Amino acid sequence: xxxxxxxxxxxxxxxxxxxxxxxxxxxxxxRGRFVDDLQLPGMLxxxxxxxxxxxxxxxxxxxxxxxxxxxxxxxxxxAMLAEQNLAWMPTLSNDVxxxxxxxxxxxxxxxxxxxxxxxxxxxxxxxxxxxxxxxPLDPVIDVRKALDPNAPVIRDDLDGKADNHCFDWETGDxxxxxxxxxxxxxxxxxxxxYPRVHPAPMETCGCVADYDRIDGxxxxxxxxxxxxxxxxxxxxxxxxxxxxxxxxxxDIGGGFGNKVPIYPGYVCSIVASLVTGKPVKWMEDRSxxxxxxxxxxxxxxxxxxxxxxxxxxxxIRTNVLADHGAFNGTAAPVKYPAGFFGVFTGSYDLEAAYCxxxxxxxxxxxxxxxxxxSFRITEAVYLVERIVDCLADALGMDPVELRLRNLIRxxxxxxxxxxxxxxxxxxxxxxxxxxxxxxGYDELRREQKQKRENGELMGIGVSFFTEAVGAGPxxxxxxxxxxMADGAELRVHPTGKAVVRLSVQSQxxxxxxxxxxxxxxxxxxxxxxxxxxxxxxxxxxxxxGTYGSRSTPVSGAAVALVTRKVRDKARIxxxxxxxxxxxxxxxxxxxxxxxxxxEKAVTIQEIAMRAHGAGDLPEGIEGGLxxxxxxxxxxxxxxxxxxICVVDIDPGTAQVKVRRFVAVDDCGTRINPMIIEGQVHGxxxxxxxxxxxxxxxxxxxxxxxxxxxxxxxxxxxxxxPDWETGFTVTPSPHHPIGAKGVGESATVGSPPAIxxxxxxxxxxxxxRHADMPLTPSRVWDAMQGRPTPPI
Amino acid sequence: xxxxxxxxxxxxYEDDVEPRLLLVHYLRDxxxxxxxxxxxxxxxxxxxxxxxxxxxxxxxxxxAVQADERAVTTVEGLGINGQNHPMQQAxxxxxxxxxxxxxxxxxxxxxxxxxxxxxxSEDEVRxxxxxxxxxxxxxxxxxxxxxxxxxxxxxxxxxxxxxxLRPATPEVTP
Numbered sequence: 001x002x003x004x005x006x007x008x009x010x011x012x013x014x015x016x017x018x019x020x021x022x023x024x025x026x027x028x029x030x031r032g033r034f035v036d037d038l039q040l041p042g043m044l045x046x047x048x049x050x051x052x053x054x055x056x057x058x059x060x061x062x063x064x065x066x067x068x069x070x071x072x073x074x075x076x077x078x079a080m081l082a083e084q085n086l087a088w089m090p091t092l093s094n095d096v097x098x099x100x101x102x103x104x105x106x107x108x109x110x111x112x113x114x115x116x117x118x119x120x121x122x123x124x125x126x127x128x129x130x131x132x133x134x135x136p137l138d139p140v141i142d143v144r145k146a147l148d149p150n151a152p153v154i155r156d157d158l159d160g161k162a163d164n165h166c167f168d169w170e171t172g173d174x175x176x177x178x179x180x181x182x183x184x185x186x187x188x189x190x191x192x193x194y195p196r197v198h199p200a201p202m203e204t205c206g207c208v209a210d211y212d213r214i215d216g217x218x219x220x221x222x223x224x225x226x227x228x229x230x231x232x233x234x235x236x237x238x239x240x241x242x243x244x245x246x247x248x249x250x251d252i253g254g255g256f257g258n259k260v261p262i263y264p265g266y267v268c269s270i271v272a273s274l275v276t277g278k279p280v281k282w283m284e285d286r287s288x289x290x291x292x293x294x295x296x297x298x299x300x301x302x303x304x305x306x307x308x309x310x311x312x313x314x315x316i317r318t319n320v321l322a323d324h325g326a327f328n329g330t331a332a333p334v335k336y337p338a339g340f341f342g343v344f345t346g347s348y349d350l351e352a353a354y355c356x357x358x359x360x361x362x363x364x365x366x367x368x369x370x371x372x373x374s375f376r377i378t379e380a381v382y383l384v385e386r387i388v389d390c391l392a393d394a395l396g397m398d399p400v401e402l403r404l405r406n407l408i409r410x411x412x413x414x415x416x417x418x419x420x421x422x423x424x425x426x427x428x429x430x431x432x433x434x435x436x437x438x439x440g441y442d443e444l445r446r447e448q449k450q451k452r453e454n455g456e457l458m459g460i461g462v463s464f465f466t467e468a469v470g471a472g473p474x475x476x477x478x479x480x481x482x483x484m485a486d487g488a489e490l491r492v493h494p495t496g497k498a499v500v501r502l503s504v505q506s507q508x509x510x511x512x513x514x515x516x517x518x519x520x521x522x523x524x525x526x527x528x529x530x531x532x533x534x535x536x537x538x539x540x541x542x543x544x545g546t547y548g549s550r551s552t553p554v555s556g557a558a559v560a561l562v563t564r565k566v567r568d569k570a571r572i573x574x575x576x577x578x579x580x581x582x583x584x585x586x587x588x589x590x591x592x593x594x595x596x597x598x599e600k601a602v603t604i605q606e607i608a609m610r611a612h613g614a615g616d617l618p619e620g621i622e623g624g625l626x627x628x629x630x631x632x633x634x635x636x637x638x639x640x641x642x643x644i645c646v647v648d649i650d651p652g653t654a655q656v657k658v659r660r661f662v663a664v665d666d667c668g669t670r671i672n673p674m675i676i677e678g679q680v681h682g683x684x685x686x687x688x689x690x691x692x693x694x695x696x697x698x699x700x701x702x703x704x705x706x707x708x709x710x711x712x713x714x715x716x717x718x719x720x721p722d723w724e725t726g727f728t729v730t731p732s733p734h735h736p737i738g739a740k741g742v743g744e745s746a747t748v749g750s751p752p753a754i755x756x757x758x759x760x761x762x763x764x765x766x767x768r769h770a771d772m773p774l775t776p777s778r779v780w781d782a783m784q785g786r787p788t789p790p791i
Numbered sequence: 792x793x794x795x796x797x798x799x800x801x802x803x804y805e806d807d808v809e810p811r812l813l814l815v816h817y818l819r820d821x822x823x824x825x826x827x828x829x830x831x832x833x834x835x836x837x838x839x840x841x842x843x844x845x846x847x848x849x850x851x852x853x854x855a856v857q858a859d860e861r862a863v864t865t866v867e868g869l870g871i872n873g874q875n876h877p878m879q880q881a882x883x884x885x886x887x888x889x890x891x892x893x894x895x896x897x898x899x900x901x902x903x904x905x906x907x908x909x910x911x912s913e914d915e916v917r918x919x920x921x922x923x924x925x926x927x928x929x930x931x932x933x934x935x936x937x938x939x940x941x942x943x944x945x946x947x948x949x950x951x952x953x954x955x956l957r958p959a960t961p962e963v964t965p
Contacts (some may be wrong), residue, residue, distance in 0.1 A: 020883060027891025028879040028898065030826015030866035037825035119820075121811070202830045202838055202892040202926050253828065253892025254926045286831040508890025508927050674886050681929030682889065709835035709924075717917035717930040 018674040019527060021513045032251040035206045035221055040279040043208065044073055046272050047123035048265060048282070049113040049130050050292065051105035054141070054363040054702020055152065056134035058104055058112070065129035066115055071122035073276055075130065077113045078102035081271065089237055089267055092260070092479055093337065095328035097366060099264045104137070106154055106326035107365050108704050109291030111264040116272045116280060139363040139702035140164055143300055143323040146360040154326055154361045164361040166324050171342045171419045172354035180315040180352040184306035188394045192386050193771045194379050195790040196298040196323065196696040198290050198706070199371035200714060201507070203253025205293055206283035209269035213277050219246045222266055225259045225505055226545025229482055231537045233262055238270065249535035255507035257370030260331040260547050261294050291707045294331070294367030295696055298323040299379045303387035311397050313406045315352040316345055318383060322359040322368070329366030331547070332375050333477040333484060339375030340468050342419040346384035347428055347466045347640060348406040353418040363702045372683060372747035374469050374548050385463040385752035386769065389759065393768055399756065400441060403464050404429060421468060423638040424732050431728045432464055435642035435664040438726050444646060452764060457649035459761025462642070463753040469741035470553025470637045479544060487541025488558035489628040490519065490566050494612035496605025498525050502534040503543020504555040509743055510675040511551060515559050517671055518737065522563035524590025524604050541628055549741030552671065558631035560736040565627040570607045576618040577602050577610055637732045637740035639667040643753040649761045654780035656692055656758055661750070664726040667742035668735065676742055681723050683746025689715045691754035695773050695790055795859040799824065800868025808855045815839045817855035818865060826867040826895050830924070837923035840896035841865045847903035849922070866895035877947065878902050878940040887936035889927035897923050901937045910941055
């Protein structure tokens with residue numbers, strides 16, 4: 001099957017076009033510098049003792065033997081941290097989380113004590129010598145039973161807390177939605193679970209904390225997607241002044257949302273460095289990463305959809321039970337405890353919508369928002385795209401046809417949804433038609449019909465999604481009081497080379513390349529002459545970091561605007577050099593010339609030298625050629641996409657094979673098509689993982705059943721097909737270069753397409769829904785008429 | 792403590808090591824060869840893949856003492872005179888890496904794959920790299936890169952030596 005990759009017109013080497021990555025040379029030679037690569041004089045190693053129980057009271061912790069072990073420098077317990085008022089820390093959702101457990105443990109894998117030793121082997125040895133006496137308590141594992149009146153109370157640390165209720169949240173108009181449902185011809189409802197999964201970046205979380213006792217400065221190299229926000233939180237928690245804290249995110253081996261929260265390991269390392277006066281490295285292993293760091297999803301949803309008999313969708317109603325684990329550590333803007341789940345109305349023009357959500361505590365690791373979810377949009381899109389398929393089934397209608405009839409029309413943008421989101425732009429039908437064209441949709445349906453007659457199981461699944469990325473307008477969106485704006489600083493050197501400093505932090509998305517391209521396009525300096533600096537809070541302007549596909553929408557806008565600011569100054573300097581008025585100058589990428597006389601021109605490089613050099617500058621103009629700004633977006637960007645998946649299921653083994661996957665994305669202006677395509681490939685692979693393989697499940701005692709890569713299965717090259725990608729371009733009207741975010745689109749959009757395809761293949765068995773992950777055993781169960789929700 | 796003598800990227804080292812010291816930690820912590828990273832604790836991910844006497848191994852699952860009197864090649868030992876190995880170059884040109892964390896292991900495994908099969912099909916590349924996980928790329932560009940490197944390497948060999956008949960693979964028949 002040949003992939004249709006349109007030979008697009010934006011292959012130019014400079015600016016918005018395909019450009020090979022500036023990051024690659026170091027990575028392909030093993031010269032990337034990740035946290036664990038750091039080696040400092042006198043550096044010690046930290047290892048964490050973790051709870052074997054999901055729920056247990058701590059009766060005693062004996063560290064005598066561990067302290068006596070050779071090479072051990074310190075052993076620290078929760079009780080010792082409590083004396084310094086450091087046993088608990090704030091989470092990104094205004095809850096608290098134990099750094100080290102004091103009273104009891106609340107999930108398996110929770111941090112109980114740590115050892116600091118001269119090498120990592122000795123630190124691990126000494127962990128074995130710490131003796132903790134536990135009194136096991138009944139755990140709360142099944143989210144559906146967490147609010148039972150007799151359920152054990154997990155958060156008895158919170159004043160007066162007598163149940164496991166975390167928060168309630170609602171959006172939309174309940175009464176109006178009920179009315180539309182009451183009067184509708186057709187109502188379909190379906191229970192849908194988005195199981196707990198884990199982002200599992202190839203590099204786990206870790207840090208090196210180095211507190212310098214002489215100048216009182218803490219430097220923390222850490223796997224952080226948001227180094228500036230982390231610095232502020234550390235200042236608030238530790239009492240160290242913010243200018244004496246430097247957080248550095250070096251190269252990061254993938255983040256996928258896993259590296260947004262602050263983990264106890266970072267805090268322990270800081271404490272250890274404060275106590276020992278030495279640099280302290282903490283690097284978790286894979287099992288620790290999977291059992292204790294930010295999980296994703298875990299939404300138990302009931303979806304309901306109302307429609308007319310001829311297939312006009314009228315309303316969507318949903319009820320959600322959200323499992324947040326033992327501490328509410330969700331990384332989401334403060335006013336959005338359920339993230340942006342409110343976009344569950346999807347790409348359709350509805351009359352009404354309503355969602356009611358309850359979040360609860362369970363004896364599991366904290367998290368929820370991670371793994372390219374764009375703040376819960378994975379869940380929202382999964383819900384709407386599944387329930388629309390259920391409706392298509394009930395109406396006996398082709399799922400593509402049903403979608404085509406209900407998509408928001410281009411003239412309706414900006415479109416305000418029934419839950420209050422203002423979609424910026426979209427031309428949906430051509431995107432869906434393009435996906436159908438690449439897939440050969442009608443031919444696929446014919447093939448399927450034929451195969452069904454032969455007893456073969458072939459399924460075709462479609463999903464059409466609208467994303468909401470680029471958080472966000474500071475009047476609405478903040479993380480712990482920090483507005484979600486991003487700074488940018490551009491400095492042009494005398495010789496016309498430039499450095500641009502970002503507040504966001506790449507974890508592989510290619511920022512060092514693409515941000516240079518944005519600057520290059522705006523000011524005409526070749527990308528090779530532009531250094532992109534990010535990740536070091538001492539060197540870069542403040543901003544909120546990279547997650548929620550927000551880099552291009554927010555920081556990308558900031559970089560375009562700061563470059564224009566520099567260009568405006570360059571124009572004034574050029575007017576002095578050419579002795580004409582500013583109004584008489586015309587910009588042609590890289591130089592100003594006198595209008596009507598292209599020969600009379602100065603290049604940006606000449607202007608840069610003049611800005612720093614000898615000779616008069618126009619009145620009121622300072623020397624130098626640089627600027628900085630802080631960009632506050634007016635709205636999110638709303639990219640969209642149409643995905644079509646083809647699966648074959650072996651009727652004997654129930655093994656699902658993704659045969660083809662067509663992904664057509666529209667993220668507005670495309671800065672670097674090569675990089676977008678790579679992001680889409682990666683996200684689609686996440687989708688195959690989540691739909692078919694990945695789950696963090698628990699047994700009744702709260703033992704994590706997905707705690708290593710032996711059990712937590714992520715796709716290899718064998719489980720994924722050759723991806724077929726395409727695109728349309730509908731720019732964002734409010735973005736300086738018309739670009740929308742895209743990084744998470746494929747992770748958001750692909751799981752429903754795959755599940756819809758599997759359910760479509762299983763039509764002959766009379767089933768309408770099966771929950772992820774669609775492993776052979778679960779598909780087999782569904783084929784036997786007993787589809788079950790995951791544990 | 793056992794004493795080992797091991798050649799790493801063309802340099803011979805003699806060291807006293809604990810028997811339990813993993814090769815990957817010996818490379819990283821003792822020799823400073825941090826180009827080879829660690830991605831898991833169950834031998835699944837392949838991020839730590841190096842060549843041991845020319846054959847790919849996951850260095851998290853080999854003790855340093857087992858490398859005694861043997862030669863290790865890491866990603867840092869690949870380029871010649873500052874030039875990229877064709878596999879490194881192909882990864883760059885085909886955008887076969889993003890965060891770069893799986894890349895060293897992926898490149899080493901791919902080189903071993905081509906040693907066994909100089910002209911692998913797409914399916915053969917996918918199968919050959921099954922022991923190496925990547926979270927960023929979705930594998931497609933990696934497959935492209937390996938096949939491009941294979942083609943480049945075959946072409947580069949042509950002017951040096953005349954075309955040779957490959958020895959017939961003995962067929963195993965039951």
